[in-house]
Amino acid sequence: MESTEKIANFAPHAQPTSVHEVADRLFPAYTIDGGRVHLAGCTLDDRLFLKVTVNCSHGSIGFFLDSAAHRLDDSVARRLGLEDTCQLEKPPQPAEAEIARLAELAERMVKDEFGDAPSGNVSSPNVLNPDVLNPDVLNPDVLNPDVLNPDVLNTAEQARPQVELAALWCKYARGKLRFTIGERSADLPFSDWAAMLVPPPFVCPYTGTKTFHLGATSDGRIVAAEQIETCVQSGRRLLLADLVTCSASGKLVSRELAEVCPVTDEDVLCEEMVECESCRQKVSPQSVASNRCRACRQPRRLAKDDPRWARLQDAHPHARRWRRWNVSETASVLIFNGSGLVKQILLVLDKDTLEPKHLAIGNRLSPTWKTVEADRLAEVLGK
Numbered sequence: 001m002e003s004t005e006k007i008a009n010f011a012p013h014a015q016p017t018s019v020h021e022v023a024d025r026l027f028p029a030y031t032i033d034g035g036r037v038h039l040a041g042c043t044l045d046d047r048l049f050l051k052v053t054v055n056c057s058h059g060s061i062g063f064f065l066d067s068a069a070h071r072l073d074d075s076v077a078r079r080l081g082l083e084d085t086c087q088l089e090k091p092p093q094p095a096e097a098e099i100a101r102l103a104e105l106a107e108r109m110v111k112d113e114f115g116d117a118p119s120g121n122v123s124s125p126n127v128l129n130p131d132v133l134n135p136d137v138l139n140p141d142v143l144n145p146d147v148l149n150p151d152v153l154n155t156a157e158q159a160r161p162q163v164e165l166a167a168l169w170c171k172y173a174r175g176k177l178r179f180t181i182g183e184r185s186a187d188l189p190f191s192d193w194a195a196m197l198v199p200p201p202f203v204c205p206y207t208g209t210k211t212f213h214l215g216a217t218s219d220g221r222i223v224a225a226e227q228i229e230t231c232v233q234s235g236r237r238l239l240l241a242d243l244v245t246c247s248a249s250g251k252l253v254s255r256e257l258a259e260v261c262p263v264t265d266e267d268v269l270c271e272e273m274v275e276c277e278s279c280r281q282k283v284s285p286q287s288v289a290s291n292r293c294r295a296c297r298q299p300r301r302l303a304k305d306d307p308r309w310a311r312l313q314d315a316h317p318h319a320r321r322w323r324r325w326n327v328s329e330t331a332s333v334l335i336f337n338g339s340g341l342v343k344q345i346l347l348v349l350d351k352d353t354l355e356p357k358h359l360a361i362g363n364r365l366s367p368t369w370k371t372v373e374a375d376r377l378a379e380v381l382g383k
């Protein structure tokens with residue numbers, strides 16, 4: 001085994017080596033409206049790789065091993081910056097035993113592949129003692145557990161190879177970005193090889209939107225800025241999901257300031273709602289013509305087999321005394337219109353409970369209706 005003192009130490013030339021450099025790499029990606037970003041904790045751990053160069057009579061072959069003695073894919077080695085390194089005076093941390101362990105594994109792999117092992121058998125690195133492998137050290141997404149290519153190494157045949165080893169130290173970055181706007185903040189964890197570190201997108205916790213542009217709603221929530229709009233009515237900055245377009249005014253407004261018209265099922269600013277002169281329910285102005293809502297303008301004859309007739313009779317048995325009933329409905333009320341020989345009755349009932357919402361009596365010879373208190377319903381119906 002080669003003494004670790006003879007193994008030189010290197011590090012990728014381009015990798016960030018300080019928290020400040022990590023910040024410089026990440027921060028410019030983000031736009032924070034009215035706020036800022038800083039690092040809330042960041043560590044840069046040194047992880048060991050080994051560069052193995054085998055010199056034999058046919059030339060030299062080089063490859064990289066991770067700390068689990070797996071060979072790195074060339075593209076991964078390039079992205080880690082292992083081919084563009086600068087020499088370190090000493091290892092960044094006491095690691096003599098770790099270097100020695102990896103060096104021994106590397107030399108054994110080379111020896112086995114060249115058929116020069118003491119046992120005389122050619123073995124695969126796959127049979128290396130799994131106890132010495134530490135998969136936690138590596139990001140499995142970027143590493144290739146490929147083994148030495150025996151086709152390449154076998155070209156060296158029985159020539160006794162000379163093995164050169166170099167320790168390579170790559171920084172692994174782990175930390176949190178903290179976005180602060182006003183009194184609130186939101187964290188975004190990151191972890192990757194420092195050489196490969198790219199700004200991760202912020203995932204808006206309220207909309208799931210991935211973004212690099214953050215803003216705050218008026219109630220202080222830090223969200224994807226693309227999802228914020230201003231309520232025209234209140235001036236408050238809200239999530240798009242909390243806004244509706246008023247069908248009467250066309251304004252984008254807070255859902256809290258709007259109602260759903262029971263006739264058109266459209267969102268309408270509360271202050272834009274109007275009262276139907278017939279059923280006295282609040283409805284959208286679009287549903288009204290000649291002062292009456294669409295439901296009141298389009299009654300249908302109430303047939304005896306209509307379930308609404310059964311409901312009306314169950315709740316108000318005197319209803320059968322009236323000769324004829326018409327009915328219409330909105331999302332919230334049933335509108336019954338009963339006719340006698342001369343008299344008429346208008347009965348607006350809650351659709352779920354059949355509680356009276358409005359009650360009026362009229363005369364078939366006159367267009368005028370007289371509102372009656374709801375507690376007189378039984379009395380009026382019975383007449």
Ligand SMILES: [Zn+2]
Pocket residue numbers: 276277278279280281292293294295296
């Ligand atoms: Zn109406």
